[in-house]
Amino acid sequence: MSTTHSLPAGSPPASTGRVLLIGASRGLGLALAREWAQDGRQVVATVRGSGRTPLHDLADSRAGQIEIETVDITEPAQIAALHDRLADRMFDLLFVNAGVTNQPEGTVAETSTDEFVRVMVTNALSPLRVVEALQDRVEPDGTIAVMSSGQGSVANNERGGHEVYRGSKAALNTFMRSYAARHDGERRSLVLMAPGWVQTDMGGAGAHLTIDESIPNVVKTLDALRESPGLHYVDYLGRTVAW
Numbered sequence: 001m002s003t004t005h006s007l008p009a010g011s012p013p014a015s016t017g018r019v020l021l022i023g024a025s026r027g028l029g030l031a032l033a034r035e036w037a038q039d040g041r042q043v044v045a046t047v048r049g050s051g052r053t054p055l056h057d058l059a060d061s062r063a064g065q066i067e068i069e070t071v072d073i074t075e076p077a078q079i080a081a082l083h084d085r086l087a088d089r090m091f092d093l094l095f096v097n098a099g100v101t102n103q104p105e106g107t108v109a110e111t112s113t114d115e116f117v118r119v120m121v122t123n124a125l126s127p128l129r130v131v132e133a134l135q136d137r138v139e140p141d142g143t144i145a146v147m148s149s150g151q152g153s154v155a156n157n158e159r160g161g162h163e164v165y166r167g168s169k170a171a172l173n174t175f176m177r178s179y180a181a182r183h184d185g186e187r188r189s190l191v192l193m194a195p196g197w198v199q200t201d202m203g204g205a206g207a208h209l210t211i212d213e214s215i216p217n218v219v220k221t222l223d224a225l226r227e228s229p230g231l232h233y234v235d236y237l238g239r240t241v242a243w
């Protein structure tokens, strides 16, 4: 579906200037908000709940550049309400970052049904609900991107482990392929992003990459894929990931 994309030099294209970022309270989402704000882009970034988060501190230091919205992506009514609040806004990029993991040990069959449902609903079903609900807020030549994972690759799963998380990201990838097939011929760039294994609450301190090694490259890769219609499953360096 896509080939390797080289990283562009220079300033961001003007047409990626308005970003809607879902799930930015901490971790990779917070770092994306910071990176895009430093690039001079206008960011609407979401948290869930009413508590103060590190995103609020970032927004205070970037007055006028970061607006904070709220949505829990597992609550369809909250997605619909967010859509209504953004009814007069258009974006060049929608990026759905929110996701969860679970206990990495154990087989899928050993996982409780509640835990399986929690991870699958959050990582596979809910991002697609967000994409479907908010796609009309994205310019026809804009980008819709979702945070996937290298662990979503079926082809590269030769060691197992993290079974439910892997399954949820593989399901996410498949749902985005179905979305892409339904939107074949449209101009939007669709992206499934694998950010690498990164040091966050989810990735843990032993992860291979720091946030600064991943996120600036995620941003460059998204810029390189601008106006590239169709679905691209790529890593943070723009390398195609095997499905």
Ligand code: NAP
Binding pocket: 022, 023, 024, 025, 026, 027, 028, 029, 047, 048, 071, 072, 073, 074, 097, 098, 099, 100, 122, 147, 148, 149, 150, 194, 195, 196, 197, 198, 199, 200, 201, 202, 203, 204, 207
């Ligand atoms: P993290 O530090 O655990 O942050 C997860 C983010 O998702 C938080 O902002 C969290 O909000 C939000 N979130 C979770 N459930 C949500 C929901 N139902 N509605 C709205 N927001 C929700 O994880 P991370 O490492 O930054 O990961 C971000 C994304 O990258 C995830 O999709 C993850 O699967 C993916 N990823 C991470 C790695 C890695 O190595 N870190 C590798 C591959 C892919 P709260 O603060 O409210 O919980």
